[in-house]
Amino acid sequence: MLEFSQTLVNGLVTGALYSLVAxxxxxxxxxxxxxxxAQGEFAMIGGVAAYLLVREGLPYPVAVIFAFFAAGLIGLVVHFLAFHPLRKGEHINMMLSSLGVSLFLVNLAQYFFSPTPQVVESALSGRTMQLAGIYVSQQRLLIVGVSIVLCLLVYFLLEYTRFGRAVRAASLDPETATLYGIPIYKISFLTFILGVALTGVAGALIGPLYYVYPTMGISLTLKAFVVVVLGGMGNVPGAIVGGLIVGVIESFAGGYISSGFQDAIVFGVLFLVLVFRPQGILTKVQGEKV
Structure with a gap:
C-alpha cells in the first residue's frame, strides 16, 4: 500500500508539470x-534561464520567477516573427511555422548553451518530508504548490476578469467578438505570451529533478498534446485534469510494468480516447445546429 501511495504521489507531481505545459x-x-x-521549447527556455541565473548566484525561487518572464519575452519575439505575419492565412501555415520555431530554438540552445544535460541547483532537492509514511522531496512539494497556485490564477483570470471574458469570446466566436469591439489580435498576442510563459515556469521547476537540455521540450510537447486531447482542446479545466491523469498513468506504468513502456501506454490511452471520446473526457458533445 505504501508503494502504491508513493507511486501515486510521484505521478501527481509529474502530472502537475504536464498540466502547466498543457x-x-x-x-x-x-x-x-x-x-x-514549439510549446515544449519554451519549457526548455525557462529551464535554461533558471540554470544560468542560479549559476550566477540568484536564489532558485527568484530564478523561477525570471523564467516566466524569459519565456514570455522570447514568446513575444516568436509571435511577431513567426505567427503574426501568418495570422490571416490558413491555420496549417502557423502550425508548420511552429515546427520551424521548434527546430530553431533547439539548435540555438545547442549552440549557445550545452547539449549535455545540466541540473538546476535547488536547496529543496535534497530535503525530504515524510507525510503519512510517504517520503516527498520539498522540490516536489514546491512543484505541486506552484502548479496549484498558477492553475487557480489562470482560472480566476479567465472567469472573473475583463481580459478573461475577451479570451473566451475570441475563442468561441472571433467574428462576433470583433463586432463587439474586442481587439482579437491583441488578445491573441497576450494569450500566446501567457501560454508560453506558464510553460517556462514548468521548465524551471523540472530543472532540479530531471535536468535541463536543448531537446527536453520535444517529449513535453508530445505529452502536452496527449493531455489536451484527453481533456479537450481549448478546455483549461480539462488540461489540468488530463495532466494529472497522464502523470499518474505514466508513474504506475513505470512502477508496476516497466519504464520502457511508459510512453507506449500513455500513447495507447491517447489512441483509445481518439477512438471512443475524440472531443475529450471533459468536453460535452454538442449537437449539430440545423
Whole structure:
C-alpha cells in the first residue's frame, strides 16, 4: 500500500508539470487555433534561464520567477516573427511555422548553451518530508504548490476578469467578438505570451529533478498534446485534469510494468480516447445546429 501511495504521489507531481505545459498549449489553441509544436521549447527556455541565473548566484525561487518572464519575452519575439505575419492565412501555415520555431530554438540552445544535460541547483532537492509514511522531496512539494497556485490564477483570470471574458469570446466566436469591439489580435498576442510563459515556469521547476537540455521540450510537447486531447482542446479545466491523469498513468506504468513502456501506454490511452471520446473526457458533445 505504501508503494502504491508513493507511486501515486510521484505521478501527481509529474502530472502537475504536464498540466502547466498543457494549459499554455490549450490557451494558445483556443484563441489562435494553433497547434503549437514549439510549446515544449519554451519549457526548455525557462529551464535554461533558471540554470544560468542560479549559476550566477540568484536564489532558485527568484530564478523561477525570471523564467516566466524569459519565456514570455522570447514568446513575444516568436509571435511577431513567426505567427503574426501568418495570422490571416490558413491555420496549417502557423502550425508548420511552429515546427520551424521548434527546430530553431533547439539548435540555438545547442549552440549557445550545452547539449549535455545540466541540473538546476535547488536547496529543496535534497530535503525530504515524510507525510503519512510517504517520503516527498520539498522540490516536489514546491512543484505541486506552484502548479496549484498558477492553475487557480489562470482560472480566476479567465472567469472573473475583463481580459478573461475577451479570451473566451475570441475563442468561441472571433467574428462576433470583433463586432463587439474586442481587439482579437491583441488578445491573441497576450494569450500566446501567457501560454508560453506558464510553460517556462514548468521548465524551471523540472530543472532540479530531471535536468535541463536543448531537446527536453520535444517529449513535453508530445505529452502536452496527449493531455489536451484527453481533456479537450481549448478546455483549461480539462488540461489540468488530463495532466494529472497522464502523470499518474505514466508513474504506475513505470512502477508496476516497466519504464520502457511508459510512453507506449500513455500513447495507447491517447489512441483509445481518439477512438471512443475524440472531443475529450471533459468536453460535452454538442449537437449539430440545423
Amino acid at each position: 494549459i499554455g498549449l490549450t490557451l494558445i489553441y483556443g484563441v489562435l487555433h494553433l497547434s503549437n509544436f
